[in-house]
Amino acid sequence: MEAKVAPRLWRRLFKRDQQAELDPNRADLVVVASSFDDAEACSTALTRATGLTLDEPxxxxxxxxxxxxxxxxxxxxxxxxxxxxxxxxxxxxTDPLETVILQRVQLLDALHCSQERSRMAGLAQRHDGNANGWDALQPRLRP
Structure with a gap:
């Protein structure tokens, strides 16, 4: 079992495996998880996610x-x-604020999602804006 866990852990720690292969502009990407509620934990949003594959970027x-x-x-x-x-x-x-969607490719888990959500909220707040929420996209599952 350790042989299977070690490569996966290595990929998560060093983020070098498949992330470069996922193009954020692919036409087949669909929203698999999201949260636009400040009070909702990322772990809750990821638990209710449909179609999310955690070991894929x-x-x-x-x-x-x-x-x-x-x-x-x-x-x-x-x-x-x-x-x-x-x-x-x-x-x-007509809104005085501009919508900006910042994106990057990564392996998604509750801890890192929460950290990034907090980081983006702080970044927006320091520049007189706000963070409305987040979503995650992956390629559509093949039937």
Whole structure:
């Protein structure tokens, strides 16, 4: 049993295995887990997730609302941790805050999801914005 656990643990610790293979812009990605409730624990959201494969990489996306003057700074800070802005859908609205979706590929578990959620909430708050929630995408399961 140790032989099976060690490679999986190694992949989680050093994040070098399959993550580079998952393109966040793939057309077959679907939302497999999400939470837009500040009071909901990531572990609860992941428990109720449908179609999530925990040993496979996922695209973790954080949905932020940031004043336009801070968007570039927020994206630059998040890039230091491997996040990139997702392509924008739609145009500018009447809201004074701009929607920014920051995403990166990673293995998803409750601890790391919670840590990243907290990090993104702090980043948004320090730049006069807020974090609305997160979701995770993986390729659609084949029947």
């Amino acid at each position: 996922a695209v973790l996306r954080h949905h932020l609302r940031i004043p336009p003057r801070h968007v570039e700074t927020v994206c630059a800070i998040a890039a230091q941790d491997g996040y990139a802005p997702a392509p924008q859908v739609g145009g500018p609205g």
